[in-house]
Amino acid sequence: MVFPLVVDAHTLEAHLDHPNLRIIDLTSPANYQESHLPGAVFLDYALIVQHRPPVMGLMPDLAHLERLFSQLGIGPDTHVIAYDNEGGGKAARLLWTLDATGHTRYSLLNGGLHTWLAEQRRLEQHVPKVAPVHYRAHWHLEVIADRAFIQKNLHNPEVTFVDTRTPDEFHGRQVRAARGGHIPGAVNIEWTEAMNRAKHLQLKPALDLTRIYTAQGVTLEKDVVLYCHSHHRSAFSFIVLKSLGYQRVRGYPGAWSDWGNQSDTPVVV
Numbered sequence: 001m002v003f004p005l006v007v008d009a010h011t012l013e014a015h016l017d018h019p020n021l022r023i024i025d026l027t028s029p030a031n032y033q034e035s036h037l038p039g040a041v042f043l044d045y046a047l048i049v050q051h052r053p054p055v056m057g058l059m060p061d062l063a064h065l066e067r068l069f070s071q072l073g074i075g076p077d078t079h080v081i082a083y084d085n086e087g088g089g090k091a092a093r094l095l096w097t098l099d100a101t102g103h104t105r106y107s108l109l110n111g112g113l114h115t116w117l118a119e120q121r122r123l124e125q126h127v128p129k130v131a132p133v134h135y136r137a138h139w140h141l142e143v144i145a146d147r148a149f150i151q152k153n154l155h156n157p158e159v160t161f162v163d164t165r166t167p168d169e170f171h172g173r174q175v176r177a178a179r180g181g182h183i184p185g186a187v188n189i190e191w192t193e194a195m196n197r198a199k200h201l202q203l204k205p206a207l208d209l210t211r212i213y214t215a216q217g218v219t220l221e222k223d224v225v226l227y228c229h230s231h232h233r234s235a236f237s238f239i240v241l242k243s244l245g246y247q248r249v250r251g252y253p254g255a256w257s258d259w260g261n262q263s264d265t266p267v268v269v
Helices: 009-014 029-034 062-071 089-100 112-118 147-152 206-214 233-243 255-259
Strands: 021-025 050-052 055-058 079-083 106-109 159-163 223-227 249-251
Touching: 055 255, 079 089, 079 112, 089 106, 089 233, 106 112, 147 255, 206 233, 223 233, 223 255, 233 249
Parallel strands: 021 079, 079 106, 159 223, 223 249
Antiparallel strands: 050 055
């Protein structure tokens, strides 16, 4: 069984006993304790991000992530499936972090806990014991954008910037940093545009998603840089684009909390 990048609840439930599978729950301690997917282990989202106020959502150092993923039992052959109960942002940030540290065997549970509950699939309270392994981490820079990369490519026609925040944040009507607005040239595609609320936050059909992005000039042949306020919402969009066949996609850790709190970065309102 080879799991797709976005796996549906039916497929996952049918393969819960698959060897080398690690299901990771990024809901909350209380939610996990009450019930969780069979075999799932809990991960506190705070452990995969680093905050240096006012900048949020930075990458922890490589040694920390290596220790963390080792404790979660993620080896080179482990396939990680992540879920949360808030639409997929936290789960997707974990998957992007795995990719950024060299591990590409991963999937997002389509619709997360919302869909699993709506379809009345199996839950349990048992907390599994995880045998630690040695996770070998290395930076996979092809999926990471930083402020320097963005400044270097602001006028590069081969690079597209996608702001996944709300229109109010994008246009500077809601200001959450020293300055409001957006990166010059960025297009605004709010992360929730990819979700079908009538189907428990599952992804919209691939054809509909492709139309949403290509209508804004986000095409397969370009490099795409995604950002939100801290690279939480935009991590979800990273998985969406990868599922549509986009190969050159980067996330910006720190995101607007980094860019908008600098005094010398260009801003458009």
